[in-house]
Amino acid sequence: xxxxxxxxxxxxxxxxxxxxxxxxxxxxxxxxxxxxxxxxxxxxxxxxxxxxxxxxxxxxxxxxxxxxxxxxxxxxxxxxxxxxxxxxxxxxxxxxxxxxxxxxxxxxxxxxxxxxxxxxxxxxxxxxxxxxxxxxxxxxxxxxxxxxxxxxxxxxxxxxxxxxxxxxxxxxxxxxxxxxxxxxxxxxxxxxxxxxxxxxxxxxxxxxxxxxxxxxxxxxxxxxxxxxxxxxxxxxxxxxxxxxxxxxxxxxxxxxxxxxxxxxxxxxxxxxxxxxxxxxxxxxxxxxxxxxxxxxxxxxxxxxxxxxxxxxxxxxxxxxxxxxxxxxxx
Numbered sequence: 001x002x003x004x005x006x007x008x009x010x011x012x013x014x015x016x017x018x019x020x021x022x023x024x025x026x027x028x029x030x031x032x033x034x035x036x037x038x039x040x041x042x043x044x045x046x047x048x049x050x051x052x053x054x055x056x057x058x059x060x061x062x063x064x065x066x067x068x069x070x071x072x073x074x075x076x077x078x079x080x081x082x083x084x085x086x087x088x089x090x091x092x093x094x095x096x097x098x099x100x101x102x103x104x105x106x107x108x109x110x111x112x113x114x115x116x117x118x119x120x121x122x123x124x125x126x127x128x129x130x131x132x133x134x135x136x137x138x139x140x141x142x143x144x145x146x147x148x149x150x151x152x153x154x155x156x157x158x159x160x161x162x163x164x165x166x167x168x169x170x171x172x173x174x175x176x177x178x179x180x181x182x183x184x185x186x187x188x189x190x191x192x193x194x195x196x197x198x199x200x201x202x203x204x205x206x207x208x209x210x211x212x213x214x215x216x217x218x219x220x221x222x223x224x225x226x227x228x229x230x231x232x233x234x235x236x237x238x239x240x241x242x243x244x245x246x247x248x249x250x251x252x253x254x255x256x257x258x259x260x261x262x263x264x265x266x267x268x269x270x271x272x273x274x275x276x277x278x279x280x281x282x283x284x285x286x287x288x289x290x291x292x293x294x295x296x297x298x299x300x301x302x303x304x305x306x307x308x309x310x311x312x313x314x315x316x317x318x319x320x321x322x323x324x325x326x327x328x329x330x
Contacts, residue, residue: 056302061293067289079294090295092270092320093278096183097253100274101306105252108173108194112244115195116202117229131203138196147189148262151175176263186272189258196251198244206238209233238314245310253303256280275299 030037038046062079064072083090120128137143150158153174160172175181209232214222217232234241256276263272266281277296281290 009320019141019272030207053247058293058296060289060299062297064290066288066290066293068289072290075290079291080298082291083294089273089280090275091269091303093273094274097175097255097275099183100187100190101249101252102257104190104255105196105248108191108252109244109248111191111227112195112248113202113241116206117233118205119205119234120203132198134195135199137193138199142257142261144189144193144258147185148176149184151262153177177268177270182263182267186262187260187261190252190255194242194248198247201240201247201298202237205237206233209236217225221323241314246307249303249306253299253306266283298321 004329061072063074063076065075065078066072075282076245113132118129119134122130125159152158153172155172156166157172160169163169163173164171173181175185185327213232213236214228214308217228222228223229228237255274259267259272259274260277260280265277267273276299279295279299280290282295
């Protein structure tokens with residue numbers, strides 16, 4: 001036991017010693033490049049004021065009772081205790097959010113890359129049209145309300161009318177009010193809207209690939225498009241892949257507008273409740289800002305953990321080797 005404790009202490013001492021060295025080196029580099037930081041200063045001020053400070057303030061409010069009308073009152077961990085032990089609706093929202101994230105996040109991410117890869121092979125004029133068609137749903141505002149017409153719960157809905165004409169069902173299905181059908185319909189709509197900014201990043205990354213590397217790869221042993229994808233395309237696109245993953249995580253965990261517009265607010269039996277709609281409920285309807293801040297804090301750290309996990313997974317992409325200047329590196 002004593003030897004193990006000594007090893008732990010020595011490992012901790014080495015870690016902090018290396019941390020001091022890295023901090024010193026970073027500080028010296030920052031001093032040497034202080035002119036560059038002056039140019040970044042306006043953005044840093046705006047970013048700090050509108051992004052960093054709100055997060056810090058929200059974390060502080062999560063430990064208070066704050067209803068806007070009265071000054072915040074410190075209550076410690078009570079909001080978090082209520083959130084996980086006394087709020088059944090929040091647990092339902094967590095289940096729905098993770099269900100949406102697990103399905104739409106990976107599927108939307110892979111679909112974005114696959115469609116970008118296929119569209120990149122098209123002629124330039126056709127490629128521009130295809131990019132517009134695939135990207136349009138994500139920037140068209142509330143165009144997803146068209147799905148409300150398709151899945152209308154009466155016989156005038158296109159899906160119900162088709163099913164009744166084919167004799168599959170003899171009565172209209174309440175697609176957006178029946179808890180048994182609500183979530184599958186919403187997942188379809190969210191997937192339809194998932195080709196967003198990450199899709200454009202993949203298109204840009206594919207367009208910026210060095211063609212000479214691809215030619216050198218075929219000279220050096222590449223035999224098919226799958227090897228080209230794994231050894232050349234993916235290693236060169238790691239920054240775009242990471243950006244697309246961050247956007248996919250943000251989009252899948254931040255679902256709210258679609259569920260509220262199509263399934264109502266609140267939805268039947270909270271079957272379409274998500275963490276963000278729960279946050280919206282307490283923050284803008286009940287004005288319990290402390291409780292809403294606790295929800296936001298939990299969501300914030302969950303997204304950070306998922307982002308770290310995705311970064312770890314993406315490190316293995318193309319790890320079998322890549323190509324640079326015609327030479328394969330192993």
